[in-house]
Amino acid sequence: MSTTTSTGRRWSWSPLTVRLMLAQTAVLAVGLIIVVVTAVLIGPNMFYHELVQAGHADAATGLVHLQDAFRSVSLTALVIGGLPALYIAGLLTFYLYRTIGRSLASFSTAAGEVAAGNYEVRVTSAKLGPEFDSLASSFNEMAARLDAVDTTRRQMLADLAHEMRTPLASLKGHLEGIEDGVVELDGHTTGILNAQITRLERLARDIRQLTAAEEGMTRMQLTPQDPQHLADQAVAAIEPDAAGKGVSITSLSTGMDVTPIPLDPERMGQVLSNLLENALRHTPPGGTITLHTDHAPEAVTYTVTDSGEGISSESLPHVFERFYRANTGREAHRGGSGLGLAISKTLIEAQGGTLEATSAGPGRGASFRIHLPRHRPNG
Template sequence: MTALIPARHSLTFRLLTAQLAVVLISLLAALIVAALVGPAIFNSHLDLSGPIDPRQTDFHIQEAYRDANYIALAAALPTAVLSSIGVSFWLSHRLGQPLWRLSRAATAMSSGDYQVRVPISDVDKEVAALSLAFNSMADQLEHTEELRRNMLSDLSHEMNTPLSVLLVYVDGLQDGMVEWDADTHAVFAEQLGRLSRLTSDLDDVSRAQEHRFDLVYSTVAIGGLIHNAAGAAAGSYQEKGVALEVTGSDSTELIRVDSQRFAQVMANLFSNALRHTPAGGKVHVRVLRQGVGTIVIEVIDNGEGIAPEHVKYVFERYFRAKRSDSDDQSGSGIGLTISRALIEAQGGTLTAESAGLGKGAKFTIRLPLLSN
């Protein structure tokens, strides 16, 4: 959620202004009282002094001055107290309302209501910033909860399919309807392999979260890695009828990576591009040098693209945006999450961009070149 903090004065400024207002009101009350009662008191004391006597005159002038001050202070003190009470009530009301709304929203969120939001307060910058931060947190929690629900649904589906097949074959073997032969062995091997890959993916995404990959580094030419990855994916592309074009597979630029983990990343990117590119489409892989110390690998497809609001989520675990009615939803939904974690663990970056639905997507890896 994007929102702007209202251009209001800060809480510090408002409190200081309130205190100054109390002081000014008190001084104003004292001045008004002194101006109103001072001359009358002074004249009454002169009348009391009788005939002109310098000593008596000085005494009554001092008495008049003192009495006027006492009366002014007596009027200013209750005025200051009442002003302070009024300002305090006003500030507490202004601050209390948005804080009460935040408290109520936090209570609702703790009860599982992740759709609750609070209006951005116009009281001051601090309260507005707090409201904005709360709404941002609520957006993230709501999104995380949605991913969690999708994860449970997807994992249930991913596990249910091979388990259902295995259970059918087990029942068939028990009833004598199915014989243990090469075909049955192949089915068991395929479905158990699928379950094994799923558990391996779950372990990888856990490692990605905790940044605890065990990497075995070696110095290799980037061109050879890309050539091998493209060769491994070529069969799937031919089967679906998607053209695969590779530029720069002859590059001899050296990088220091874990070759197996890098191959895993490229396999995920090739698979992702194929999944979202229809038959007759094209995927282009380019190897470029950027500046003096960076190698860039781009995987570009002209397939279904990604909605602008979904681009920032494509690397989150279990996130799979529905791009079209024919979108292939196979896979565990964590390949890209693992891929970015692996690239970052090796000192690089993996980013995604798309011009929108129907306009393809580009995934870009940047890795440091091996220094001379």
């Protein structure tokens, strides 16, 4: 069964609306029948017995002949008042359940769109109360998250295909050269092939880590940790590489006495290593790198500062984007996957902190600041 609205749209009766309408009408009808039975049949008899018990038997006997007239008048009054009331209640019930049916139909249609891969669909509130508003809000939030995940996936695949092109082209070129006898399979060629394979392996590992972190699949094991100990470990791990490049690296600590803070030691060590390795790649021989840990009552702050190439104002807003390189011409030989900073930012945010970058400009170094509140919802 269907009807046509004033706007020309065809609206169909849903099975749920029909069932709810029939149930509500049955409730109203039963209620009206009970009122009629009570007023017409039970009421006069109860009044008669009350008069008898109160000692007014003569008056009660005189009222017997009026019961039929009372019943007739009461029945007529109930019919006159009850049928319009039933009709109005039916109209209100129809309007309510029609609204509910439309809202549920919109949710069903939107869910079908999401199942088909259209994550841009949204539903509007039916103004039926906070429960429906909360349902609409939750559905829209779910669709938005799915849209973001799908966008990330597609962009990730495009970026991955672009990044794999260079090492694969290098491998293909050298292998073809070896087959044609143009390139000798010596130590130099083997080193190039191994370097490209290592680059692909690191790219695959980093892309897996970033995908897991961005989609909230990375499990954080937050336990009380000494933040200064983590900083010292990260500096000690990179000191040999820094010494080999002729770069001075130091760890400083300021503020209050060191107290534990809820952190994931493995993920935090990974972030600090990423930031220090990034600083080392961009710092020339003779430069300096400092990891400064500030212990405040409300937060712990790590700041990695280098005296290297610096970051231009145009590039600064993009440094945490996947595969972004401020100078692609000079970055290709450095072995980075272009994902370290993106992974670091995501891991820090997963622990309730923030990561931001600052630089005075090219040639004036850069700083990466991690801010970790001591009191966090997930801490």
